[in-house]
Amino acid sequence: MKKILTILTVLLLSSLSYSQTCEDTSPYKEGMILEYTNYNKKGKEKSVESHTIETVSNEDGNLTIYIKSIEDKTPKEYILKCINGDFYVDMSNYTTLQNNDNSNNFKVKATGDFLEFPDNMEVGTVLKDGTIDLAIGDENSSASIATMNILNRKILANESLTTKAGTFDGYKVSFDYIFNIGIIKFRGSGIEWYVKGIGIIKSENYSKKGKLRSSRVLTKITNN
Numbered sequence: 291m292k293k294i295l296t297i298l299t300v301l302l303l304s305s306l307s308y309s310q311t312c313e314d315t316s317p318y319k320e321g322m323i324l325e326y327t328n329y330n331k332k333g334k335e336k337s338v339e340s341h342t343i344e345t346v347s348n349e350d351g352n353l354t355i356y357i358k359s360i361e362d363k364t365p366k367e368y369i370l371k372c373i374n375g376d377f378y379v380d381m382s383n384y385t386t387l388q389n390n391d392n393s394n395n396f397k398v399k400a401t402g403d404f405l406e407f408p409d410n411m412e413v414g415t416v417l418k419d420g421t422i423d424l425a426i427g428d429e430n431s432s433a434s435i436a437t438m439n440i441l442n443r444k445i446l447a448n449e450s451l452t453t454k455a456g457t458f459d460g461y462k463v464s465f466d467y468i469f470n471i472g473i474i475k476f477r478g479s480g481i482e483w484y485v486k487g488i489g490i491i492k493s494e495n496y497s498k499k500g501k502l503r504s505s506r507v508l509t510k511i512t513n514n
Contacts, residue, residue, distance in 0.1 A: 311375035311409060312353045315487030318343050318370075325455075325510035328361075331502045337361055338509075370489055375409030379489050381422050381440070401425070405440065407484050411461055417443035436471045451483050451492060454509040460485035478503070 326339040339361040347354040355370040371378040381402040402422030408415075424436040447462040461484045469476040479500070482493040491508040 311351070312372035312487070313348070313351050315375075316353055316355070316372055317487065318346055318353070318355050319513065320344070320346055321514035323510075323512040323514065324508060325512075327507055327509045329505045329507070331504060333505075336504070369404075371404060372487065377407040377409075377484075377486065377489065378404035379407065381405055381420050402438075405443075407461075407486075407489075409486075411445055411448075411484075411486075413445050413448055413461075415445045417445070417463070419443065436469065438470070439468045440465055441468065442466045446481075453491060453507050455491070455511050458483075458485045458488070458491055460491065 320343055322343040324341040324343075326341065328336045328339070330336050339359050341357050341359040343355060344358050344367075345356040347356070352374065353370075353372040355372075357368055357370065359366045359368070368380040370380060381404065403420040405420045406418050408417070419442075420440040422438040422440075423434055424438070425434045443463060443465040445461050446464050448460075449462055450457060450459050452458075463482050463484055464479065465482070466477070466479045469478075477498045479496045479498075480493060481496075482490050485491050492506065494505045495503045497503055
């Protein structure tokens with residue numbers, strides 16, 4: 291009986307510890323603002339994105355984080371999730387397009403998978419692929435115009451990265467992508483730095499020939 295009670299106690303404590311992983315690692319609070327800066331291939335600043343944490347939903351230690359971003363006066367909304375320590379990044383954050391002409395009701399919207407970053411990441415691990423669908427339309431109907439596939443995601447290193455926002459311990463991840471528009475395909479690759487509980491703090495986009503196209507870096511964190 292004592293052995294059974296001991297085993298049950300260990301299992302219970304392990305379960306409680308595991309369910310609290312998200313709360314322990316994620317710094318997101320309502321009102322927090324993250325600033326990302328986009329650079330061109332020469333390292334020149336192109337634009338700045340402001341990401342505001344609107345709501346943080348906590349259900350049994352698992353988090354759903356609702357974020358509103360603004361770039362060039364264009365608002366977008368996306369979600370981050372943390373479930374049992376595994377982190378999920380909404381892929382639509384990087385490809386959602388919105389028509390700047392308010393007189394036109396048609397928009398290009400991106401819907402897709404959540405890219406998974408598991409809790410037990412190790413160098414050499416191959417991560418799951420993801421897909422994004424781009425569609426044009428209005429609130430009533432839409433038609434798919436393109437898809438983007440994120441492939442061959444692999445953890446290259448566990449390393450420290452310093453940006454203007456601070457120094458972070460995270461993982462360097464490589465990936466390939468294919469952008470399909472009808473029968474036309476564009477291929478490229480990327481490198482991104484993932485920090486547990488936060489998400490992507492830096493990304494680099496490369497052409498098929500391996501030439502840097504652009505980069506995006508977390509440059510400021512404001513706690514309100």
